[in-house]
Structures are given as C-alpha cells and as structure tokens.
Amino acid sequence: MVSNDGRVNPANATTPRIGLLVGDGIGHEIVPAAQATVDAAMSAVGAPAVEWVDLPVGFDAIAEHGNPIPDSTLDALDGLDGWILGPHDSAAYPPLFRGQLTPGGTIRKRFDLFANIRPAQAFSGVRATAPDMDLVIVRENTEGFYADRNMFTGSGEFMPTPDVAMAVAVVTRRACERIAHTAFALATGRRRRVTVVHKANVLALTTGLFRDVCLEVGRQYPGVEIRTEHVDAMAAHLVRRGADFDVVVTENMFGDILSDLAGELAGSLGTAPSLNASETKAMAQAAHGAAPDIAGRNRANPTAVMLSSAMLLDWMSARRADDLLGLAADRIRLGVTGTLAAGVATADLGGLASTAEFTETVGARILRR
Incomplete structure (x- = not known):
C-alpha cells in the first residue's frame, strides 16, 4: 500500500464491507452518525467508499423476524469484514427474550470475539x-x-x-x-x-x-x-x-x-470507545447503553461509537494491509477531538450541540485538507 517514496497508493485499496446494526434507543441516531463520519473519512483520504450492509437487530428484528438477533443477521455477518453494533435495550424486550443472551452477547459468542479493547483517554474540552x-x-x-x-x-x-x-x-x-x-x-x-x-x-x-x-x-x-x-x-x-x-x-x-x-x-462513558475482536472478525460497539429516555430527541452523544468505528478501521487496516483505512481512522479521531476541543459538545458533556450538529461539525473537520 505504501510506495518507495512513502506515499500511500490507493490503487491497491479494496472496497470494505461493513455491517450496520443500529440496535435500540439512541442507536437509531448515533450509528448513522458514525456511518456518516466513516464515509467522510474514507472520502477525505481517497479510499473506496464503504459498502454498508444494514442488518436488523433488537426491537426492529423482533418486529420483522420475531427474534432480537435472527439467524439471517448472524449468517450475513459471516461474510463481512467487520460491523458496527449499536446499543441494545434487552431489559425492555418482551419476557420471552429477557432470559436469553443479548444480541451483543450472541454475536460475541458466535464469532469468538475474545478481546474487548477499551481505551480511556481524556480529551481537551471535556471536563475529566x-x-x-x-x-x-x-x-x-x-x-x-x-x-x-x-x-x-x-x-x-x-x-x-x-x-x-x-x-x-x-x-x-x-x-x-x-x-x-x-x-x-x-x-x-x-x-x-x-x-x-x-x-x-x-x-x-x-x-x-x-x-x-x-x-x-x-x-x-x-x-x-x-x-x-x-x-x-x-x-x-x-x-x-x-x-x-x-x-x-x-x-x-x-x-x-x-x-x-x-x-x-477520563470524562464520560459517552466518549469511551470499544472494539470486540477475534483473529478474523471485529465489532465496533460503544461502551454505553441505549439511553431510551433521550432516544429520538436528537440529544445523544455519538462520540463513543464514532471512535469505536475508527478502532474498527484500524483493525481492518492491519488485517488487510490497507493503509488508507488507517488514515481514515486517524481522520475520524482528529475530527472528533478537534470538535470537542473547540467546545462543540452534546448536552451530556455540558454542550449545546444536537446529535446532528455535532456530527456535521465532525464531518466538516474530517473533510478539511
């Protein structure tokens, strides 16, 4: 991927296929925010656009398939490079499903995601x-x-x-x-x-x-x-x-x-990313929950899932020897940290930005050359 003069050669890059599982509660707001952030970062570094594969999980899957984590979703994950999982609100599922493994637990067990990697880093602009x-x-x-x-x-x-x-x-x-x-x-x-x-x-x-x-x-x-x-x-x-x-x-x-x-x-679970990985599969998943009390109100903080998505790109970069993915991950981190340092934050961090406004600001920073 890197030429003798040190420049990244995009000609060798391949199209990544990433699963998108929005989950429950604020997942419907923060996972699309992460998707938009990844798309902006890939564009900024000249990488091929991600092929996103939407898969049902949680309440959406119960409504469509009668199961919070249907076999069709699990089977589809087998063919993907990695995926982003939103939070689930399994405590609110119908009684039939409450004693079962959560969707995240089922995925971890199915794919033997033995390593849960959780950075804790303080950010400028966030009280810690x-x-x-x-x-x-x-x-x-x-x-x-x-x-x-x-x-x-x-x-x-x-x-x-x-x-x-x-x-x-x-x-x-x-x-x-x-x-x-x-x-x-x-x-x-x-x-x-x-x-x-x-x-x-x-x-x-x-x-x-x-x-x-x-x-x-x-x-x-x-x-x-x-x-x-x-x-x-x-x-x-x-x-x-x-x-x-x-x-x-x-x-x-x-x-x-x-x-x-x-x-x-370090500041807040709202800024805490997480990656679950095996030798062959990886799942980006923020450490926090579904926050049903603020779901649908455009107030959720997408920082953690954005940074989790950057971790997924880093993991894929190392596995595929694709330096553009690593550069895109760097862009996401710079976009998020620069936005927080500038004082743009959601309400949980003491800011005034909505989920959409925060996402737009991060995306604009990513696209700056």
Missing part, C-alpha cells in the same frame, strides 16, 4: 477527573464469572435450592494466552507498559492462573515493562494516578468494571 489519562484496558471477553459466556451450553449460574445461588468461573490457559498476546502486542506500539490485574490473594486458582499465564507470555516481549495489581488496589490507583498506566490486561468481570470506571474518570 483524570485529565492526563491515556490508557487501554484489554479485557478477556469469553470466560470468567460471566454466566452468558463461560459455558458451551447452559448457564454458569444455578440454584440448588430457592435460597442458594451459585456461579462457576471458567479460566483456561488458552484464553489467558491469547488475551495476553493481544495486550503485549498493543503495548509495543504504545508506551511499552502492561499491568496485569487479578485477585490471586483470594481467587488463587482462577485469577492466579490468569496472572501467571500473562507473566509467562510477557517474557516473550522483553522490551515491555510488566506490573501486577490486585483489582481492588487497581481501582484505587485509577482514581489517584490513572495517568501512570498504559495497557491494562485483566479477566472479564474485572475488565468490565475497571473500563467503566476509567471511562468516567
């Missing part, structure tokens, strides 16, 4: 408790205490009597190794520091195995500094000195909690 924070939490996404992910079939939770509830945590060497490699490879392109978070003083066998395997893998990356922290101490450290951390790798539940904490410390 930790204004110098710039870290990435790498969360193992398939095991641990999460009942919807740790069994081949059935649930990891059960009740032997009406008054006793139990849960099984699953931790395997294979899952620990692959998430550790993801974290250490990521750190080599950043500040070359990895913090392994566990609770081996209490969960000695499960999180102890996670810690030990991560340390074993870390020895294959001699240029990367390795630290270990108990999860309770890590939560305190994020509040007190979040800027000291670079890449944090941890198991499923710890990663879910710590990434939400880090996102808020």
Whole structure:
C-alpha cells in the first residue's frame, strides 16, 4: 500500500464491507452518525467508499423476524469484514427474550470475539477527573464469572435450592494466552507498559492462573515493562494516578468494571470507545447503553461509537494491509477531538450541540485538507 517514496497508493485499496446494526434507543441516531463520519473519512483520504450492509437487530428484528438477533443477521455477518453494533435495550424486550443472551452477547459468542479493547483517554474540552489519562484496558471477553459466556451450553449460574445461588468461573490457559498476546502486542506500539490485574490473594486458582499465564507470555516481549495489581488496589490507583498506566490486561468481570470506571474518570462513558475482536472478525460497539429516555430527541452523544468505528478501521487496516483505512481512522479521531476541543459538545458533556450538529461539525473537520 505504501510506495518507495512513502506515499500511500490507493490503487491497491479494496472496497470494505461493513455491517450496520443500529440496535435500540439512541442507536437509531448515533450509528448513522458514525456511518456518516466513516464515509467522510474514507472520502477525505481517497479510499473506496464503504459498502454498508444494514442488518436488523433488537426491537426492529423482533418486529420483522420475531427474534432480537435472527439467524439471517448472524449468517450475513459471516461474510463481512467487520460491523458496527449499536446499543441494545434487552431489559425492555418482551419476557420471552429477557432470559436469553443479548444480541451483543450472541454475536460475541458466535464469532469468538475474545478481546474487548477499551481505551480511556481524556480529551481537551471535556471536563475529566483524570485529565492526563491515556490508557487501554484489554479485557478477556469469553470466560470468567460471566454466566452468558463461560459455558458451551447452559448457564454458569444455578440454584440448588430457592435460597442458594451459585456461579462457576471458567479460566483456561488458552484464553489467558491469547488475551495476553493481544495486550503485549498493543503495548509495543504504545508506551511499552502492561499491568496485569487479578485477585490471586483470594481467587488463587482462577485469577492466579490468569496472572501467571500473562507473566509467562510477557517474557516473550522483553522490551515491555510488566506490573501486577490486585483489582481492588487497581481501582484505587485509577482514581489517584490513572495517568501512570498504559495497557491494562485483566479477566472479564474485572475488565468490565475497571473500563467503566476509567471511562468516567477520563470524562464520560459517552466518549469511551470499544472494539470486540477475534483473529478474523471485529465489532465496533460503544461502551454505553441505549439511553431510551433521550432516544429520538436528537440529544445523544455519538462520540463513543464514532471512535469505536475508527478502532474498527484500524483493525481492518492491519488485517488487510490497507493503509488508507488507517488514515481514515486517524481522520475520524482528529475530527472528533478537534470538535470537542473547540467546545462543540452534546448536552451530556455540558454542550449545546444536537446529535446532528455535532456530527456535521465532525464531518466538516474530517473533510478539511
């Protein structure tokens, strides 16, 4: 993709095919905003236009197919390079579907999206408790205490009597190794520091195995500094000195909690992107929920899903050796950060911009040469 004189050659670029699953609530506003942002960025760098594939999920899919995540949607995802998933409001689904895997959970399990990569970065123009924070939490996404992910079939939770509830945590060497490699490879392109978070003083066998395997893998990356922290101490450290951390790798539940904490410390979950990935598939999905209370009011903040989409383009760029996708991702980040720094923000960040106005401003910045 890059010629001998360092210029990107667009002639070798191919048309990316990306699935678009708007989901529920504010997904109907923020996912199209992300789509428009990606289109602007691809145009700005001279890349082929994305072929978007609209697929039903959530309430729309229930109405059309009688299922929040129909087989036709899952089958279509198989043929795509990646996809953008909007938030789902599964708690409001009809009772028949409330005890089932959420649409996002079903997709993660179907495609073995074992790495949940969640950056937490403070932005100029956004008030933050930790204004110098710039870290990435790498969360193992398939095991641990999460009942919807740790069994081949059935649930990891059960009740032997009406008054006793139990849960099984699953931790395997294979899952620990692959998430550790993801974290250490990521750190080599950043500040070359990895913090392994566990609770081996209490969960000695499960999180102890996670810690030990991560340390074993870390020895294959001699240029990367390795630290270990108990999860309770890590939560305190994020509040007190979040800027000291670079890449944090941890198991499923710890990663879910710590990434939400880090996102808020950096400013807001509304600005917190996320990517779920395997070796062959990736899904952009903002860390926040469907916010049904403001859905349809043109007030939702699309920042997180825009930045998640940039992460998807980066992942596709590396996998396809397509530098134009990486340049488009850079354009999205510059457009978003420049817009926030200029004081243009939605109401959740203290601004006056509507979803549409924020999106238009980001798009205009992306298209500036």
